[in-house]
Amino acid sequence: MVSRIGLIGASCRAMAASLVRSGVSVAAADLFADYDLQQIGEARALKSYPWSAPRWLRETDMDAWCYTGGMENYPRLIQRMAGEKRLLGNSATTLRLVRDPFLLADLAKANGFAFPETHRVYDPAFDPIHPQLSDQWLLKPFKSAGGLNMEMVSVLPALPHRFYVQRRMLGVPMSAVVLSMRDESWIVGTSRLLVGTDYGAPGPFVFAGAISTYPPNFEAIEPIAHAIYHEFGMKGLWGFDYLEADEPVLLEVNPRWTATMPLHERMRDDGLMKHHLQACLNQEVDLLPQYAVGVSGMRIIYAKRSLRVTEEMVERMDDAFAFRNPYSLLAPRIGDIPNPGTIIEQGHPVCTLYADGNGESLVEEALVASETQLDAIIYAEGSSSGGG
Structure with missing residues (x-):
């Protein structure tokens, strides 16, 4: 090792x-x-x-x-x-393949699972500006993460080669975590994604957090995970996003550590990266418990206005969330804490909150309570704002 x-x-x-x-x-x-x-x-x-x-x-x-x-x-x-x-981790060759939506569409068709209808921006047989009344289309950048710069089609972009167009489909946005070895893949866990302005994100499709599911339903998504693994030779930890609908709909592949992975190791009390290293070094991989016990959730907190992080603000965060505790650094209630002096513009991420519990609703309530507690600290009267 x-x-x-x-x-x-x-x-x-x-x-x-x-x-x-x-x-x-x-x-x-x-x-x-x-x-x-x-x-x-x-x-x-x-x-x-x-x-x-x-x-x-x-x-x-x-x-x-x-x-x-x-x-x-x-x-x-x-x-x-x-x-x-x-x-x-996954090689550059693998990245080029799994991040190509048209190759994913071909993979879905060949293996009999769903993938949204996808077009190039200037497809001569397709006009996203004047679709049928029942159609909704998303404009997605080829290079993006976390739903940034994704929007409904209204006008065509000035640089069309940087974008593609995809049919918007209904369903619950979900994410799966997978661990791939030489001869097999395991689905580690699944999460329901918290997306958009309802969760404080600066855009309708921006990632704002996730709640792990327990017990997870792996059976419906196993064909997707296995097809991606076998077609592209995935290695170590990776994930994919999908819609939970009448049948799961693959959306994209994330060929690296993802934001939802800490949720699954919190409930196992086992560092997932240990297994990633074992898999990538072609060593025997320690067996993971089949399911994580309980539910864990996270929320990315975005700035409601421009603010400047102060020493006092960080101290009050520690008083509230005890992040300097050595155990807390590994399983925190709050993470990604900005350094004093950092200026955070409106709509940019401030930090990440975590909560654990026996059910999804309890975890969501705990995250909301923590956000209220954090807001009282970072927007307190007399706290620094703006770029001064």
Whole structure:
């Protein structure tokens, strides 16, 4: 087993905590190098994210490295970095395949499961601006994460090669976590996704959190997981989003650590990244419990107005959520805590809240209560706002 892992992504904190609880030290480079990430391991905020990542990789001591959210949009960069130090995760070739919606549509057709009707922006046989009255179409960027820059079609984009058009379908948005080894794949767990402005997100399709499902229903989605695994040679931990409807509808594949993975390890008290390393190193993978017991949830809190994080604000967060407790760093009630002095613009993420319980409704209530408690801290009279 390797003893020191480098991490690169928009937010590495949860993945770093998963490694540390398994006895692996970490060096992380991400957008923010948040306060709590720095308590877990070595952390650096890249000045030119992600383009300065190769230099960071060369200069940092590590046995191997992994990537997380957002990096799947840069397969050429990942290929370059994998040529310098060992990558434990899906290759650039795999990324190019699984992030292609047209290849996923072909896979769904060949294996008999559902995928939304998908078109290029300027398909001569298709006009998304003047569809049938019953049709609704989404404009999606090829390079995106968390539902950012996704919207209903109203006008065609100025740079059409960066987008595609997909039929909007009805159903409950869900996410599945999968662990793939040399000869088999396991579905680790499923979550109901919290999406859009009803949950405080800055856009109607932006990811705002998730609630794990218990007991999960794996049977309906196993054909999807197995088809993706066998077609694209998935490795280690990865996930896919789908709609729960009369039949599951595959939406996209996330070929790396995802935001919902901490929910499944919280209920198992077992760091999932340990299993990811074992799978990527072609070692025997420790058997996971079939189901996590109980329910865990998360909410990403977006700023309701521009604010400046102060030392006092961070201290009050610690008083309320005890995030400096060593155990809390690995299974926190609050995570991704911004550093004092950070200016957060309206609509940008502030932090992540977590809650555990015996049912989905109880967990949702606990998350709402924690958000109310957090709001009283960050929007307290006299707290800093704006860019001053």
